[in-house]
Amino acid sequence: MGFPGPIRKFLERRYDTEVAEGFLDKQIHKRLPPHTGWLHVFGSLAMLLFISQTLTGIMLLIYYRPTPDEAYKSIQFITGSVHFGWLYRQVHAWGASLMILALVFHMIRTFFMGSYKKPRELTWVTGVLLFLVTITFGFTGYLLPWNQIAFWATTVGTESANKVPVIGAWLQYFLRGGDSVTGETLSRFFVVHVIILPWILAGLIGVHLFLMRACNLATMEDVDAEKKIPSEHGIPFFPVHVAKEGVVAVFLVAVLVTLSVVAPWEIGEPANALSTPAHIKPEWYFLPSYQLLKYFEGEYGAVIGIFACGVPFALLVFWPFLDRGKARHPKKRPIAVGLGLIGLLGALFLGYLGHVSETEQTYFGQRYHIDLLGWPNKIVEGEDAPSEAPH
Amino acid sequence: MNQTKKTTRRGFLDWLIAAFSAVAGLAMTIPGLMYLWPAAKGGAAEAVEISGAGQMKPGQSVTLQVGGKPVIVVRGRTGFLAFSASCTHLGCLVTWETQKKHFACPCHAAVFDANGGVVSGPPPAPLPPYVIKEIGEKVYVSAPA
Known part of the structure; x- marks a missing residue:
């Protein structure tokens, strides 16, 4: 592999190209577990x-x-x-959701295979x-269309x-750029979404990839018992794994375009600071936190709720330092x-529960009104659904 | 055995450069942070005239902005009542339900009574009241002093 003749000669006269080529060659032909x-x-x-x-955003x-x-x-x-x-707007909107989904699956795989260990x-x-950071991307980007759902989701957030x-x-004052969600908030979210977060994410991806390459992918062997992968046994990164990624990339483009055509994101109504639409809900990746917050009432309820929502994320960050067992295989880590x-x-x-709350659903042929907290209330024919939560 | 660590000229210069760098960094960071802090805007004490107040019938309501904050004004039988329209739970705007004589929040089903007190739902506090002033035919609403 390398550059074509004249460019190669130009570079060789100026730089130690062997070092760069050696590095790239090592990365491309690395053996995976x-x-x-x-x-x-x-x-x-x-x-x-x-x-x-990044491309559709630009x-x-x-x-x-x-x-x-x-x-x-x-x-x-x-x-x-x-x-x-x-098309670009739809691919950008759907891409945000799919990116979070891909990260969730990536984290699930890493967690259950014990790859986070020493x-x-x-x-x-x-x-x-x-x-x-990706979730924050979603939150800041959500406001930018300045429609009703965006405005009020940001107000609640x-x-x-x-x-x-x-x-x-x-x-709150700092995030909003004032007392309430206004043009100042839009400016702040815009700057964070298009300037600050992309650089933070790009930097983090760089560090993540460097660390991943430095330690190679984890095997299923116990901590401190991992053996170096002999070249005849490992999976070549190129072409075997890269081919798989190519297949996934093609599939991804197909999914993005299909979703953009079949299930386009509505623009909705323009933001109105004097009218909150009924039953606004956040994006799917905020629904668990949204629902959990509802169970904490009273003077300190919201504070406890915020704490309860933050604990799982804190646990995720520090998990490798809490789970110090040597086993990686899921069967050995009950x-x-x-x-x-x-x-x-x-x-x-x-x-x-967050998704179905304050809606009507049918389970096993029976209609239910799902209240704010997610409790199903039977709807008897001829009666209106209860308008308020009984709890 | 006690040994006094001798400060070398190089060590002192290193320390001096580090100290100057820290001071210079701080000197640049503080204005930067102050720049990011939202600039205060006036209007907190402004009194806003309720347009069409004279035509409002008992039980009718209107939502308007006072000092950049949403306020809901309800015409009662004896006069006007005004409260912050932001639900004290998570900031959605409450609406006045004339038949039920209460304020309802569309986001998490909170209910406040006609005096702004919490009846049900997750809000931790009542709706803060605003001040109403009637001068002749005109009605003004302002934030409490």
């Missing part, structure tokens, strides 16, 4: 989505105007008038930070910051695997 397979493509998938988000920036008067209109213009504007603790920590003990009021399953199923269950 024998169990490396399709489950190991989610990290690359998330990175592909980051690249897609395209959208050409026409987007980050002011309360123009933001909504510019999104309408992108969708309705700009050539393929609808010596890869920091790889895991940077991975969790990547996940948190930033109001939650007010419940943080001691610094809550300052934090407690960690059990806790992981409980956390995962708990998040899914809360997310589902």
Whole structure:
């Protein structure tokens, strides 16, 4: 591998190209553990989505105007008038959700295979930070269309910051750029979304990849008992694993375009600071926290709720330093695997409750009104659904 | 055995460079942080006229902004009542339900009575009241002093 003749000669006369080529060659032909397979493509998938988000984000920036008067209109213009504007907007909106989904699957795979254990603790920590930054990307980007759902989801989200003990009021004021969600908030979120977070994420990806390459992928052997992979046994990164990633990339493009056509994101109504739409709900990845917050009432309820929502994330960050057992195989780690399953199923269950709360659903042929807290109340024919939660 | 660590000229210079760098860094960081802090905007004490107040019938309500914050004004039988329209739970705007004579929040089903007190739901505090002043035919609403 290398550059074509004249360029190669030009570079060789100026730089020690052998070092660079040797480094690239080593990375490309690195041997991965024998169990490396399709489950190991989610990290690359998330990175592909980051690249897609960056490119579509730049395209959208050409026409987007980050002011309360123009933001909504510019999104309408992108969708309705700009050539393929609808496609780039949809791919960007769907890409955000898929990127978070890819990261969730990547973290699940890493957790259950025990790949976060020594010596890869920091790889895991940077991975969790990547996940948190990506969620923040979603939160800040959500406001930019300046529609009703965005405006009120941001109002509720930033109001939650007010419940943080001691610094809550300052934090909320700082995030909003004032007392309430206004053009100042839009400017702040815009800058964070398009300038600050992309650089933080790119830097974190760089560190994550460096650490991943430095320690190689984890085998299923116990901590401190990992053997170096002999070249005849390992899976070649190129072409075997790269081919899998190529297949996934093609599949990803197909999924993104299909979703964009089949299930486009609505622009909705423009933001109105004097009217809250009924039953606003956050994006799917905030639904577990949204639902959990509802169970804490009273003067200190929200504070406890914020704490309860923060604990799982804190546990995720520090998990490799809490679980110091040497076994990696899930069968040898019943407690960690059990806790992981409980956390995962708990998040899914809360997310589902958040999704169906304050709606009507049919289970086994019976209509139910699901109240605020997720309790199903039978609807008797001829009666209206209860308008308020009985709890 | 006690040994006094001798400060070398190089060590002292290293320390001096580190100290100057820290001071310079701090000197640049503080204005930067102050720049990021939201600039205060006036209007907290402004009184806003309720347009069409004279035409409002008992039980009717209107939501308007006072000092950049949403306020809900309800016409009662004896006069006007005004409260912050932001639900004390998570900031969604409450609406006045005339038939039920209460304020309801569309986000988490909170209910406040006609005096702003919490009836049900997750809000930790009542709706803060605003001040109403009637001058002749005109009605003004302002934040409490």
